[in-house]
Amino acid sequence: MSTVAIIGAGTAGTLVANRLAKQLPRNDTIIAIDLDNSHLYQPGLLFLPFGKANPAKLVRPRRGQLSQRVTYIQALVTKIDPKENTVYLVDHPPLHYDVAVIASGSKIVSDETEGMTGDGWLKDAFTFYTLEGGTALRNRLENFTGGRIVVNVVDMPIKCPVAPLEFCFLADAFFRDRSIRDKVEITYVTPLDGAFTKPVCSSILGSMLKDRGVELVTEFNTGSVDYQRNTLVSFDGREVPFDLAVLIPPHTGAEYVFHSPGLGDDFGFVPTDPKSLVSKVAKNIFVIGDATDLPASKAGSVAHFEGEVVSHNVQHFLNGESLEEAFDGHANCFIESGHSKAMLIDFNYDTEPLPGNFPLRFGTPLLKESRLNHLGKLAFSWVYWHVLLKGRDIPLIGSQMPTSGKRFPAGEVRSPLSTQSRDR
Amino acid sequence: MATATYDGVEVEVNDEGFFTDPSAWREEMAPIIAKEMGIDELTPDHWRVIRFVRDRYLETGGGPTVRVLGKTSGVTVKELYRLFPKGPAKEAAKIAGIPKPVGCI
Ligand SMILES: Cc1cc2nc3c(=O)[nH]c(=O)nc-3n(C[C@H](O)[C@H](O)[C@H](O)COP(=O)(O)OP(=O)(O)OC[C@H]3O[C@@H](n4cnc5c(N)ncnc54)[C@H](O)[C@@H]3O)c2cc1C
Numbered sequence: 001m002s003t004v005a006i007i008g009a010g011t012a013g014t015l016v017a018n019r020l021a022k023q024l025p026r027n028d029t030i031i032a033i034d035l036d037n038s039h040l041y042q043p044g045l046l047f048l049p050f051g052k053a054n055p056a057k058l059v060r061p062r063r064g065q066l067s068q069r070v071t072y073i074q075a076l077v078t079k080i081d082p083k084e085n086t087v088y089l090v091d092h093p094p095l096h097y098d099v100a101v102i103a104s105g106s107k108i109v110s111d112e113t114e115g116m117t118g119d120g121w122l123k124d125a126f127t128f129y130t131l132e133g134g135t136a137l138r139n140r141l142e143n144f145t146g147g148r149i150v151v152n153v154v155d156m157p158i159k160c161p162v163a164p165l166e167f168c169f170l171a172d173a174f175f176r177d178r179s180i181r182d183k184v185e186i187t188y189v190t191p192l193d194g195a196f197t198k199p200v201c202s203s204i205l206g207s208m209l210k211d212r213g214v215e216l217v218t219e220f221n222t223g224s225v226d227y228q229r230n231t232l233v234s235f236d237g238r239e240v241p242f243d244l245a246v247l248i249p250p251h252t253g254a255e256y257v258f259h260s261p262g263l264g265d266d267f268g269f270v271p272t273d274p275k276s277l278v279s280k281v282a283k284n285i286f287v288i289g290d291a292t293d294l295p296a297s298k299a300g301s302v303a304h305f306e307g308e309v310v311s312h313n314v315q316h317f318l319n320g321e322s323l324e325e326a327f328d329g330h331a332n333c334f335i336e337s338g339h340s341k342a343m344l345i346d347f348n349y350d351t352e353p354l355p356g357n358f359p360l361r362f363g364t365p366l367l368k369e370s371r372l373n374h375l376g377k378l379a380f381s382w383v384y385w386h387v388l389l390k391g392r393d394i395p396l397i398g399s400q401m402p403t404s405g406k407r408f409p410a411g412e413v414r415s416p417l418s419t420q421s422r423d424r
Numbered sequence: 425m426a427t428a429t430y431d432g433v434e435v436e437v438n439d440e441g442f443f444t445d446p447s448a449w450r451e452e453m454a455p456i457i458a459k460e461m462g463i464d465e466l467t468p469d470h471w472r473v474i475r476f477v478r479d480r481y482l483e484t485g486g487g488p489t490v491r492v493l494g495k496t497s498g499v500t501v502k503e504l505y506r507l508f509p510k511g512p513a514k515e516a517a518k519i520a521g522i523p524k525p526v527g528c529i
Contacts, residue, residue, distance in 0.1 A: 155491045191490075197526060219511065221490050223501070235490070235505045250491065266495050 002028045002318050005087055005097035007077050008254070009034035009062045011042075011389070012289025012303035013103030018391035019311035021067035028318070030069060031095065033087070035076045037062050040131060041384060043300065046163050046336065048134035049126075049246075050174050051142065055135050065389050077104070080260040082282040099284045099314050102263075102270050104254035106159060106290040106298060112250050113154055113222055120227030125245035128167065129159070140244065141174070146183030147243030152232055153190050154222045155250040156197075159290055159298040162345070164188070164248050165195060165205055166336045172212040173338030187215040189232065189240055194218060198352035200409075201345060204367055208337065251298075253291055269293035274349065275325035277310050284317060286310050295349065297331040304388045305330045305399040311391070330401040332358075334377035342373035348401040356406040360396055366406065430456045435521075442517065442524045446481065449521025457519045463508070466519075470507050473497055477513075478520040487517040487525030 004020060006013045009032040017032045024030065039062045047053040063072050075089040080100060087095045108129050110116050116125070126137035149171060153164050168188050175181040188195070188209055194202035195209055195216060209216050223235040225245070232240045253268025262281045264270050271280040272292040279285040288310045289303040296302050309327045316323050329349030334342045344366050345353035358364040364372060387394055425444065428437050430453035436444045441460075443449055454474060455466050463470070476497045480488045490513045494501035504512035513525045 156489070221511070235501055236509060236511065266492060 002098040003096065004028065004030050004099045004101065004314060005095055006030070006032045006101040006103055007080070007087065008102070008104035008289075008291070009066065009072065010039065010103065010105050010289070011300045011384075012105070012291070012307065013101070014039065014062070014065045014389045015304060015307045015391045016101055016103060016288055016310050016314075017070045018065075018067045018389065019307055020314060021069040022391065023311055023315055024318070029071065031071045031073060031097075032066055033073045033075060033077055033089065033095075034062055035074065037074060039065055041381060042159070043380060043384070045128050045131065045134045046166055046170070048131075049128050049137040049141055049167075050170055051138055055131055058131065060385070065385070077254075077256045078259065079256055080263060080285075082260070082262060082279075082285060085284065097284075099286065099317060101310060101314065102257075102279065102285060102287045102291045103289050103303075104257070104291050106157075106251040106253055106269070107255075108249040109252050110247075110249040112252075113247075114224035115227065116154075116225045116247065116249060118225065118227050120225070120230065120245075124227065124230055124243070125225060125247055127247050127249060129248060137246065141171075144184075144244065146180055148185045148187065148241065149244045149246065150187045150189055150232065150240055150242035151246045151248075152188075152220075152222060152240075153192075153248045155191055157298060158248050158251055160333070161197070161297060162205075162333055162335045164190075164246075165209070167246060168209060168214045169212060169338040170336060172214060176339075181213075185215070186213070187217060187240065187242075189217040189220045189222075191221050192218060198347065200355070201347075201353040201367065204355075205335075212338075251290075257291075265293055274329065275327050276313055276323040277306055277327055278313065278317075278323060286314060286317075294329070296329040297333065299331055299333055300384065300388065301332045302330070304394070305332075307391060308393070308399045326399070328400050330399060332397065332401075334373055334380065336374065336377055337369045340374045341369040341371055342377045343367055343369050344373045344376065346401060346406075351401060351403070351406070354406040354408060359402050359405040438523075440524060443521040444523070446478075446522045449478075453521065454519050457521075461510070461515060461518065463515070463519075467507075469499065469503070470519075473499055473504065473507060473512065473516050474520045477516045478522060481517075481520070481522040487513065487520075487522050489513050489525055 006017050020030050038059045041058045044053045044058040075092040079088040085097055122136050126133050128134040128137050175184045195206040196202040221235045222232050224233050230242050253264050257264035257268040270287045270291050272287040274294055279287050288306045290298040313323045332346045336342045347353040355367040425436050427434050435448040458466050508515035
């Protein structure tokens with residue numbers, strides 16, 4: 001008779017709740033907590049600004065995504081006390097747990113950057129990382145006749161780190177389709193020293209930007225947004241002017257993490273064991289999804305792969321057994337590249353995204369544009385609601401990264417099973 | 425792999441000049457590396473950041489980013505850029521003999 005409290009019922013919280021519902025003995029209680037009843041399909045936000053997603057269709061009730069077995073509490077969590085095994089909520093009595101699962105994701109903090117939310121916000125500058133922002137940007141792009149568009153990632157880490165690049169590719173295609181591409185300048189501004197963090201992928205994505213005439217500005221740490229002059233100013237005094245800015249604000253963990261003793265780091269992310277996904281603060285707190293401090297992508301696919309490990313380990317913990325050290329940092333993301341094409345990248349803690357084929361029967365190409373991958377990206381919406389959230393395994397895609405099919409750089413030869421036995 | 429000689433000791437560095445073996449670093453090397461980068465004098469404020477960066481690296485295995493420095497080193501981001509004009513995270517890491525900090529994915 002144990003109680004498992006899951007904080008957050010977004011992607012990760014929902015899928016782990018549904019996995020536990022299938023796994024745990026009937027007399028255990030599974031509670032999922034979230035502050036509202038609107039589950040947003042965040043990958044759809046990328047398509048929203050280009051009129052390719054209907055905002056109303058991106059949201060479904062949270063309760064409906066959870067197994068009947070799960071008790072759903074709609075309330076704001078204000079604090080967890082890891083010593084007292086207690087969750088504190090607004091307008092609800094404190095909850096005692098045997099195991100807590102932190103699945104409260106990350107949030108964007110647009111007021112961390114000087115000037116960002118000033119008088120040009122939602123007029124000349126937008127973010128597509130929220131439903132409101134994406135909808136407002138759609139209306140602005142609808143009427144955009146020409147000028148300078150700047151896409152700026154203010155700081156890492158961010159959710160779905162490829163989404164801002166995908167935005168550039170889709171913007172290029174959008175203006176080509178409207179026959180005004182020659183009137184629009186697109187500039188991608190990043191704090192990284194290339195288009196992306198991982199070298200092979202970074203150079204491929206960098207040349208894709210180039211092919212599409214997107215200018216790349218690197219190592220730019222945005223200090224402030226100046227709406228008097230519609231200019232981004234970096235801390236070292238460089239300037240990038242814009243007519244329309246698409247900004248990806250810095251992220252932090254959920255607010256309550258900052259008020260929970262010993263739980264989070266300076267940015268509210270929860271220090272987590274990279275393989276077993278147990279928190280570093282307490283043996284009965286597990287962490288999944290964007291809420292962790294792990295060097296894995298903040299992506300729904302990662303939450304899915306983590307789900308298997310977390311749900312097993314919650315059960316192991318309750319049975320007094322040792323934990324599985326099974327998570328390898330596996331991420332599997334489609335990168336939409338415009339005009340109904342997409343690329344697939346597949347990587348983990350040790351292996352950066354490499355070209356080759358994903359080992360499915362039809363040989364889905366990796367790091368290469370194809371229509372098949374675009375169909376995969378579109379199908380992801382269905383997979384998300386019907387497979388991933390339900391806590392089911394995706395056929396043929398295991399939680400550990402496959403090494404077969406990838407073209408490793410010369411000299412680096414790996415057997416298909418090597419990642420399972422390799423230490424970090 | 426390139427090498428550089430600081431304070432009479434030959435150390436291995438990568439092609440951007442970052443130490444490949446942080447344990448080869450000595451405090452006496454810091455002012456020499458700094459001078460190479462155009463920072464003529466290391467003030468107590470510089471040292472505060474350099475020590476912070478190095479401690480963080482030894483603790484976590486990675487150099488802190490500018491955002492982390494601004495939030496946790498006790499020195500504001502504006503001030504950090506005054507001390508290390510070409511980028512505090514990178515410059516302080518180089519002077520502190522640790523690898524270049526990478527933004528996480
Ligand atoms: C534009 C965009 C495009 C993306 N594209 C992709 C993609 O193509 N593929 C992919 O795999 N991923 C993609 N992602 C990332 C993916 O959506 C996230 O990584 C995923 O949703 C993370 O799941 P999570 O459960 O950790 O966080 P969320 O799904 O964000 O859930 C966290 C939940 O915690 C709740 N919560 C927070 N604080 C509290 C509190 N104090 N009290 C109660 N509840 C609280 C929140 O309300 C929220 O529901 C994209 C994201 C964005 C923004």
